Amino acid sequence: MIALRRLGAMVATLVISSFVIFGGMYAAPGDPVSFLIGNPENMTPERIAAVRAEYHLDLSFISQYLIWAKDLLQGDFGSSMVYQQPVTDLLGTRLPVTLSLVTYAAVLFIVIGVFLGVLSALRRGTAVDALITGVTTFATSIPNFVVAVVLISVFAVKLRWFAVSGPGEGFFGRIHHLTLPAIALALGAIAVVSRVTRQTMVEQQTLDHVEAARSYGLSSRKTVLRHVLRNSLGPVITMCGLILAGMLAGTVVVESVFGLNGIGSLLVEAINTHDFPVVQAILLYMVIAYMVVTILVDLIYPLLDARVLAGSES
């Protein structure tokens, strides 16, 4: 029943967001016709009228939306007005690049972020804690395109350890090519995750049940793992989920600096050229990606929290 309601809410969200996105594109300044007729000397009134009719641009907003929605219900995302290729083909070649980049970045910021957070919570007040806090504070304050540019100039141009552009071929090629972009994308997130981890762990350490566990003589390692870390993971996972969802929609700058043909670059180009079908499809992908991530977080949550687990069993 809850699942059904949740599904209904998702569908409603999709319908509303598709309508809002379409409306936004429709209201945006500029005219797609000037991009559809490549040559300004061909811009005769007759040609403009013909192109408008061909792409349904002469119809009202609602009619255009309904045509698009009807095709979508039949599984047809339409064809890119600019590329003359099916939108699914365009996304099909670019999604893997963006998804592998985000996955790589997610592994980095979760593993490193949590590790640093735990370390600095356990060494609270020491030089290690101060160092980690200082470095991560500094890292959050640098915009990711600056990080990207510095990484390229040092590790790709000067040291030649990594490629300057492209997503790479095969699994190891991909890892090699995406290392710098993934670091650039993950750096700010590492800082946030480690701070959240540290904060929640510090709070947990002072709670009664931890004190109790410690007073029973439970080893320090077990106390940390079973009581402190486990109970801290809830907020950390929520935070990671939010960051991940944001990343799925926020790769454009890093993609552009590293010459990756991903969803982000495609979206910006499509917005600039008023390529409605492509913009619609990408923004819907982003909405769906956000939903999937939040559902995943909701599914992981009970596995960690003994109270939630117990609640669902009873």
Place this chain on the structure above:
Amino acid sequence: MTASPKRFTAGTALCAAGALVIAGCGDTGNSAGSPALDQVKLVDSTPAAAGQLDQATWFMTKEPRSLDLDADAANGQSDLIMANVCERLLQLQPDLSLKPGLAEKYAWKDKTSLVFTIRQGVKFHDGTPMTADDVLWSLQRHSADGASESDEYVNVTGIEKTGPNEVTVRFKQPDAVFLEAIAGDAGVVLSRKGVEAQGKKFGTPDGTDACTGPLMLKQWQSGTQIVLAKAPGYWNQDKASKTDQITFKWGSDDVIVNSLVTGAATGSYLENLSSATQLASGSVTTVSQGPDTRVWSLMVTERGGLKDVRLRKALAMAIDREGVSKAALAGLGQPWKEPVGSGAWGYEKAKFQAAYDAMTGLPAKPQQADLDAAKKLVQEVGETQPIVVASDGSPVRNVIANALVDAAQKIGLKATITQIPTQQYDISDEATRLTADLFSDDYFISKNDPVGFYKNGASNSTVQWLLNDPAYDTLVDQARAALDDGERAAVAIDLAKRWADAMPWIPVVQSPSTVALSTKVTGVPASGSYRYYPWAADLGTKGA
């Protein structure tokens, strides 16, 4: 396609990022004071290659949208690639002259019929022979309504096969410009069977080419790369490709520079000239420049602030072209007096050069005398309304807009800049046009003939809004009809004078075509001919 101003989509933030990359790595050198760049010297071609190159990686700014050159979606990147794959009836040369291509002969039978004799023994990439029927079908395809080249066929009344190896094009009036168009995309010969068999796939990543040329389309991996390979059965073995395989990739300006600096790229025709300074001073790349038709101008709208031609001329006298070239094009542009570059002089070069040199009132760097003359013009006009110049915040437009404001202030005019978002910076839109008196844009034509540009001064033009003169319109028709080069040059020079007198655009700087190459390779043309000439076939290694 007769002309297309490039639309700016590159983000300014990334340009800044590009500068940072270089600043961050000392061994690539800095842009200031490079001796190679003190003076812009234009050459038609880089030195000929000696040896065969097995693999090249070529960079461009974006992915082509279609490889079907008749499609509206086809853009400059499509041309750059397909110039190597699809030959035309006539062939544009690196020195911008015309030579027979897939037509071994062409002749005007009378003033309104042009006869092409089709070359024998030519095979398409799929191995089938090229016939006069293919030529006929191809020309009809280019002329069809909605095809991007159909505007070149306005005067054509019929295309027929008049012999086993002969195709005749008939015109309602003589049209000299048509031959130049035939060396461009309007004269590509396609295999009818090859195109029809592919249906909707033709021109997309799922399709193949249906042409003959020194290289053939091997693969278009959408979003990743396009690969061309040396065509095995190419008819002209003297001009067989010196490159076995060339892979096209795309990225932002800084990606292109980094790829060239690290050797990941073999070469690139640069759109953003400021990248060139970083490449010219390094030891791993060379930069060459050649004549092109591209010029940055300030296009005057019908808004009214500059309705009086004397104001336009005064501004043209006072604007600092040299300063713009330095600040916006890294010193690699040239202050320019015409709205079309020296690459337009595909014939009668000396005459055009002399006429250009004789032009006055458009100084590279305004002297006191120029400013005084400009001030006098402004005073003659009397009361004026403030002038508005548009910019979209992109580096070149910003520099030009500021140069105009500076010029206006120096001669007693008031001018302000209005910012228009890049997406909205569309001069063909009347509502946008009415928000400013001047829009800067770079404009190039695909034909190497000034007539190809100055026809835009006709009253039915869609790219200028001030010149409306029946006498000019008659001259445009005359120029198109002048089959003799000398005669056409004379009319073209007259048109240029009338255009300059009315000054619907204020020319600022010429942006030559610029190619960056790895120091290991050479051979490609430096001139704007790379849009239609099979340039990659000339790319090879330096040493034997």
